[in-house]
Amino acid sequence: MTSFTVAVAGGTGGIGRNIVNGLVQQGKHEILILSRKSSTLEIGSTSIRTIATDYSNIDGMKTILKANNITIIISALILASPEGSQAQLNLISAAAQSGIVKKFLPSEYGIHYTEEIVSFHPAARYWLDAADALRKSNMQFTRVIFGWTLDHYGLPRVHSYMKPFKYVLDFDNRKAAIPGDGEQPVSFLHTADLARYIGALLEEDDWPELSAFVADTLSWKEFVGIAEKVTGAKWEVKYDSVTTLEKGEATILPQLEGAPTEADYPGMRAMISEFGLMAVRGVLDVSRLGVRNEEFPQIKPMGVEEVVEKAWGKGPGA
Template sequence: MVRIAVAGGTGGLGRTLVDELCQCDEHSVFVLSRKSQLSFEAPDNVHCLAIDYESVPQLQNLLESNQIHTVISTMNPPTPEVQTAQNNLIQAAAQSGTVKRFVPSEWGIDYFNDDEHVPLPWKTVKQQAIAELEKYPSLQYTMVHNGYFMDYFGMPQCQSHMLAEIPYVDIAAAKAAIPGSGNDKVTFTYTKDVAKFVRKLVESDDKWPTRTFIAGDVVTFHEIVEAAEQARGRKFDVVHDSLQDLREGKVTEIPAYRPIYKIFPKEFLLQMMAGFGVAMVTGIFAFEGKFLNEKHPEVRTTKMRDFIMTYWSGRH
C-alpha cells in the first residue's frame, strides 16, 4: 500500500492521475487543495487535504500526520506563485519523516536538454524546481517526460480532464499550421496512458531515475494531418511555419486558438505554440533514453492514428 498526495489533483493531468491511482483499493490517495472539499465524486480511498502552500511547517505537519509516502505535483500554470508553492511543498516533503519520493510538475519535455533559443516562458520555473530537489539527496525524485498530450487531438469527443488546447492541427476546421517541414518526429502520450505508467512508478520498489521517459506514440505532423484527412474525408488547408519565424515568436493562427484566448491571452498562447514548435523542429520532442515502456510492455499505449480515427471518423 502507498499513501500518495497529488498536488493539483482536482483537474487536468492531476485528476487523471487520481482516477488511475485510486483504482487500487490498497492505495490511499490524498488530493492537496486550497479548498476543503473535492469538486468531484471520489471513491472512499480518495481524500481531500486543505492546505496553505505559503506555510512550510503547516505543509510538513500535514504530510507527516497523514503519513504521505509519495508526492506527485501537477501544479499549473508555472507562474512565480506556483513556483513558490511547489518549492515550499518540496521543502516540506524533504523535512517530513514520511515522504520518500517526489514527482515535480515537469510533464512534457526535458527542460534541461533543450535549445537555448526555445522561447518557453516557464523553462526557468521548471528548472528551479529541480534545483530545489537537488538540495535534499535523501528525497528520491523523477522528472516524467511524456511529450505532448495526445488528448488535444481528440477534443471535444475524447475522455479527458485537460483544458481545451488544439495545437497546430484544427481537425474540426480542416486547417493546420505545422511547425517546420512536418517531417520531424514528435512524442505524444494520452494522459490516461501517462497515469498508467505513473502508477507503475509509484508501485515499484526500484530506485527512481532522475528522468523517466514515456512514449505513447512517435509520429510526424504530416502523419497526423494524413490521419485527420482520412477521418474527416476531406483535404486540409495546410501551411508551414519556418523555424526562423517560430524562433521570433511568429506562429500562424488557426481557428481553434481563438476560443482559448478566454483562458490564455492571445500573445501568451501564440508564444507558447511558437516555443513548442521550435522544440519539435529541433528534435527536443524526439526523446533519447531508456523508456518506461520497455519495462512495462503490458501497458498498451494509445496510437495517434487510432486516436484520431476513433474520435473523428465520419464527422464531416
C-alpha cells in the same frame, strides 16, 4: 503489496485530475489532493479528500504531510508562472523537511528540459530548479516525460479532464498550422496512459531520475496525414516558418468555448511559438532518450491513430 498514502498536488487540474482518476481506478493506494481550496471530489463511488494547502507556508505543509501520513507526493501543479514554480519548490522543501515523504514526482509531463532549452523557452528554468531542489533532498524522484499530450486530439469522445485546446490540428475545420516544415519527430502519449504508468511507478522501490513513456513518435506532417486519412478529407495546411516562431508569432487556431485564450494568458502566443521551436529543434522527440515502456508491458498505450480514429473516425457512435 504495500499501500501508501499518495498526495496529488494540483490534482484538481487537467493532467492532475487524469492522474487522480487513474490512481483511483488502480485502487491500491489512498489518494488525497492538495489544493488551494478544500473540497471533496467524487470519482465513481470514491470520495477523494482535497486538503486546503497554503503553498507559501512550508511549516503548514509539513504539518499536513505528517498528519495525513503522506509518503509519496505527485505534483501536477502548473508551472506557467513564478508563483506556480515557487509553490512547487516550497512543497519540495516541506516534503524534504517532513521526514515522512520518501518519494516526490515533480510536475514535468513534457520534454527533457535542459539549459539549452532555457535559451529559447525561459519557463524551462522552473523544471530545472525543481530537479535541482530534488537532487539536494533525501527523497527519491523521477521526472516523468512523454512529449506532447494526445488528449486534445481525442476530446470529447476519448475522455480527458484536460481543457480543449487546438494545437497544430483543427479537426472541426480540417485545417492545420504546422511549426517549421513539420518533418521533425514528436512523441505523444494520452494522459489516461500517463496515469497508468504513474500507477506502475508507485510499485517500484527505486526510481531513475528520468522516466520517459511514449505511445508514438511521428512528425506533425505525418499526424496531419493520419487526420486526413481518418476524416477522409484533404486538409488546408499552413506552415509557420522558423522566423515566425522566433518572432513569437505562431498561428493560434480558432478555439472552442472553454479553451484557454490569449486574454487569460497574455504570453500564450509566445509560449505556442516556443512549443513550435521545440518541435523544429527535435526536442519534442523524447523517445531518443530511451523510453521505459517495455518495463511495463501490461500497459498498452493508445497510439495517435487509435485516439484519432476513436474521436473522429466513422465507426460506431460517429
